[in-house]
Amino acid sequence: MSAFLTLDAIALATPAGRPLFSSLSLAVGRERIGVVGRNGTGKSSLLRAILGEIPLQAGSLAIEGTVGLLRQTTQADNQTACEALGLAEHMDILRRIETGIADDVDFEQADWSLPQRLEKALLAAGLPVIDLERPLGSFSGGERTRIAIAGLLLDPPDLLLLDEPTNNLDQDGRNAVIALLASWRGGALVVSHDRDLLEGMDRILSLSPTDVAIHTGGWSSWAAKRDAAAARAEAELQNATRQLRSARREAQQAHERQARRDSAGRAYGASGSAPAILLGRQRERAENSGARGAVLSEQKVAMMAGSLASAREKVDVIAPLTMAMSPCGLPSHRLLIAFEDVCWQAGERKVIDTLSFELRGPERVALSGRNGAGKTSVFKLAAGLLTPTSGRIQRSDRLAWLDQSVGMLDRAMTLVENIRHLNPALDENAARAALARFAFRNKEGERLVRDLSGGECLRAGLACVLSAQPIPQLLMLDEPTNHLDLDSIEVIEQALCAYNGALLVVSHDPRFLEAIGVTRHIAL
Template sequence: MQLQNVTYFHPNKDLLFENISLTIAPHEKAALIGNNGAGKSTLLRILAGELQPASGTVISDSKPFYVPQQFGQFNHLTVAQALQLEDKLKALHAILDGDVSETNMALLNDDWALEERCHEALEAWGLEGLDLHQPMQQLSGGQKTKVFLAGIGIHQPDIVLLDEPSNHLDSDARSLLYDFIENTQCTLLVVSHDRHLLNLLDTMLELSKRSITVYGGNYEFYATQKQIEHNALDQDVKSKEKALRKAKETEREAAERQAKLNARGKKKQEKSGLPTISMNTFRNNAEKTTARMKDAHSNKTGQLHEELTELRKALPDMDKMKFGFENPSLHKGKVLLTAKAIRFSYGTRELWPEGLDLQLRSGERLSLKGRNGAGKTTLINIILGRLQPTAGTVESAISNAVYIDQDYSLINNQLSVYEQAAQFNTAALQDHEIKTRLARFLFTHDYWDKPCSTLSGGEKMRLMLCCLTLARQAPDVIILDEPTNNLDMQNIAILTTAINAYNGTLIVVSHDRYFLEEVRVERSIDLEGGWFAQRAHDGGDPLK
């Protein structure tokens, strides 16, 4: 699979990338990585044939099978239609009913095992019994992802394109995905922020506006190389800052020396009684000398300043940010919540029939795990005081909790970025202080009047973090629901750094094991199909 000098413009004519080239060898397993907005998903769609570039060539030995990130465009279709199987299945059934027309035979193309292969592939992804004629609209996000992953086994392509395939999958389905990636002979190109998945791949392809940089190795290798590059850049910035300080000091000292020389020369001229015309000549020469010297120093400091500005632009955004969370009002170790033998019922369906016991302390960090329907959201709402259990008791000392869901619904899309920040300004900061705080989170003047509805997922996450720093008091508890979904690596690093600067209680719902380790989760609460267990973090994987 090859890209040759491919350029793509957004529909509004903004350039996304220009003259990029790429070659992927047969059986290679590569990741396409880059910041949000770099064009990763667009590039996959170009390779899949769904979009046409403005210029350049796409060459592929065979048609790739594409698993998109979003599936809403298939909601009006059945499973068979979404997987482009309906015509072939109709032809198979027509032939079995005796209609052996040339059209039906050509459509089937001797694929007599098609239906059996469909059922085997769906069963392999945990979708046993799924009707191929069921509307996609009736499926959850995870089920839709698994339908398309099953499509790989049905179509058996040589090339597979995967766009954030683990986003909607639970732990069991992710394990199936990891096994597939490790064992498949397909050529793979994957867009993902899942670091466990990325470590199973052979090559990292970093996309930017002008090029694709190839790193031969998995994500850990890539991260090491990027750290080396970052350290070198950081050293360059420090060296340039030192050179600029030295140049400014030299300029100041030289100006002071020249001023003293000019003053002494003027006194000598006045004492010697030189004619006015000679005095003027000497004064003009002194002024010209001072101006030449000033220009020389200004050129040098100006050049150093420009070079330093360019180097600083290349620094990762996280290095430009400052986090300033206030400390929560509760001392570390204080019991925030005690739940005893709690249960909850939805009609006749009862969660945790044996009863759930839970104690939550200030400053603790824990993860909440469970399949869909295990009661994670219900437990969160009980912790937040939004729901009362149908049995058992809850005693809570939580006065200030923040729940940050996957859609950042605490952000009002009708407000501007500045207006949203002002909503959280319980510390009564002045207008300019709010804007300074926004700038710390990379929201410059151009963003202040921008509607929140136009922000990307990563930008909404940064704005939410900024809002939390504007409050008079940090929350007692922050609850994060799948916080790394749809965030690129840079924004995951920003989120991790911010959360590690927070001293309060943290509850995380996440399948991202690396993130859980990096935010120092101490124990996990497992809600698996109605049973409940708590496991201490022993320095290994908190989800094991």
Template sequence: MFILQQVSYLHPNKDLLFDHIDLSIPAHAKAALIGNNGAGKSTLLKLLAGILTPASGTIHTTGQPYYIPQHFGQYNDLSIAEALHIDHKIKALHSILEGDVSEANMNQLNDDWSIEERSAAALLHWGLQDFPLSQPISTLSGGQKTKAFLAGIAIHEPDIILLDEPSNHLDSHGRALLYELIENTAVTLIVVSHDRQLLQLPDQVYELSKKGITLYGGNYDFYLAQKQVANNAMAQDLKSREKALRKAKETERETMERQQKLDARGKKQQEKSGLPTISMNTFRNNAEKSTARTKGMHEEKVSQLTEALQELRKELPDIDKMKLGFENANLYKGKLLIHAQNINFSYQHSPLWSQPLSFQINSGERLAIKGLNGSGKTTLIKMMLGYINPTTGVLTSQAGKTVYIDQDYSLINNQLSVYDQAQLFNHSALQEHEIKIRLTRFLFTKEYWDKPCSTLSGGEKMRLLLCALTIDPEAPDMIILDEPTNNLDIQNVAILTAAINAYEGTLIVISHDQYFLEEVRAVQSIELK
């Protein structure tokens, strides 16, 4: 179990990430930790794992957590055995079997005589049977690295498992094994993920935000339902406050007009009565004070309502602040865009696919390219884009403007500022203020405009690219997305989904995220084997 009491954390530059966090996760619970990018989810996991130390507060835990990070670059100089912290046991076992039964070797092994067999079985379960424990981590793909660390769960048999975006880079088979692990484990498990299918498995959802941690006692669907109730209430409150502000402004205007008429009428009566100048000045001063007092009262009320409304608008989900949408694609629906007949591609004279591919893609269609890691999905995309030609067969393309959005958002020039990047897509001579209005709609406020794109997160680059595409007056005939949800938080996946669903052109998606494929209606598929 975990108990966090008044935990605060400061970045090395002394910026406060979160303050006085309280959290209690009971033993054997399966909990999902969600929140927007930058909220501190990965940092919180590292605190729970004991890798980081809080600036203040206390963390109580029972048992030693087994932690799987999101990124593995720090392990590239290690072997699989070293990365999984079993190299000393393996070495001691081999020394003992060779006759060195020293006390040091026996203590190191600690009666774990099955360590080697257990490790081999675990690697086999995750499809890594061809990789010896001495294999350098640097030679593994992203998905294979994740699988190696997931294999470590069966090897170490921990009481607590901490997972940071474990489904990133996993193919459909790897994800199925991961979901099975989460469903069947009886130990305490905490997972940070944006994978909506995975998030249905834990029975508790904790949301980390600037307000702290909020517990939702159910899976992700339950969380969404509760958030929808809260968002509906917020929208109703917003509507009510906007109405109150309009009414207050109207009352202020009517009151001031009425006061001005009374003052003018009173002045005429005083002039007719022939009062002395000193009396006239007194009456005028009194009238001005009364008017100012009335005006001040109404201005204060309007100011309070305006401030409350602004604060409430800040609470709106970010997606509700954006204006999403593309201009309609120029190609009419049903036109043949891509035709492939018996195509294949060879690496070192070995064909990539067991059977040549034949298919056609028509304008307006939405389809997914599916296959295990290494099955040639990106190779097929490169052929569609004309970057490479098939080794055998013929592929023809009638597609006009095509936008390819890869995992690294290579369309974004990291050397440019956010504003200059947006300007690259300004082919209709929009004015500077119009570009900045578009950027603001996509949450790039004034402090972002001069920032270099190299400082943006993956989610921010995705939003900037979507913004740029809406600035371009010509919508693409075809959009190709290559693993678009990798490294995006739930909020940015929702933004991407909304933008893609507003697009009426042709869509091709490579993704292992079945939930995302269903949301963007990519129900047809090309299967690679």
């Protein structure tokens, strides 16, 4: 079977001309390929180029067969399931025929097999027979994803494109996407930061402005290969540093030896013990020898300096950022938050119903539940932004909440301005030092928040809340890994592991929850 998609030395750039990646050659057959890379490296742009929505900067691509895109459901909540599936017109024709009001055109256009194919597609997507006239807003996030999957299965494409398909989905929705790919018999190109989803890939395509790499296997084997490359790069950097230090030391020693010989020669000449012609020849030989030695020493130092710069570039590309976390001084049994039979209603709808739990000491707890179950409402109640309809809440005054959009940050202000606005006690130097602890160094403090990536925004939010005095002892994080690339997720994981306070987290990413040490789950 020939490839469904062939990419030949393609390159993409932003509309402003900034290179995204180049020299990508790839043939996609009956396989699942995960596409990874830092935010802004062109992953989504690759899918758009395949769909013909943006031009290639260089190279060519060829498509054999049909292409389908699984989009995250963005339709209006009042749109019906039938409209979301794109079947409203076809179902109206069949309905007119059934009620006896159809005309000749209806009979010509009728898709008689549609009801049977739709039922089969819905069952394959994990849904029972549904009321197609129900508004999308009445379905859970997972059900809406399964409806979108059923739409694909009605007439399966040869090549399936997925762009961050599990973002904002509950566990049910994530499982639906994972099941779809596990059973997919065509080709699939999957842009994702979901490590469980990437684990099932046949190959991993990694994009960056400096390198395009293709790895056979899923996420774990690719991550092991990446980590080994990072270790090699670090070893090369240390070796290059030692060699440059040694070359400089040898050059200095050679310079000192030459200076001693020159001094001895001048003393010998001043003694009058040798003929002038012999002294001239000795001086000429010494000068020539010294010049050659100096040139060789300088060349060796320059060569070692070049090797060091090259090794440092590799580490800069491969090594993730690191953040320094200050201790918060949380005692092991201090009560941070307690819900006692808490209820909260939105109009007539009871969102939270008699919820009770406690969080003490540096415990790490995950709040779980399907989309719409009230997880964000629990955070707002815990932060005092909502008042319970009934029940009682105890809370520490040393807690901080970071929502999905890190809404505490003013998008029109710089990082330095934001951190000083949120922490008025910090002067300019203290604010910059605090940002540096979270890997925003030097001129990066002047960046506007609106220009930051999702991972940088979350890092900036952590810098702001963890620079408060006293430091918060409880962090509440609402889907912190949404819209982050894999490198950023790992940086956040490392930072939260180093934080010695308590965590209350909403996340549908089980690997993230495991990595940050969650030990208890509260299900809504």
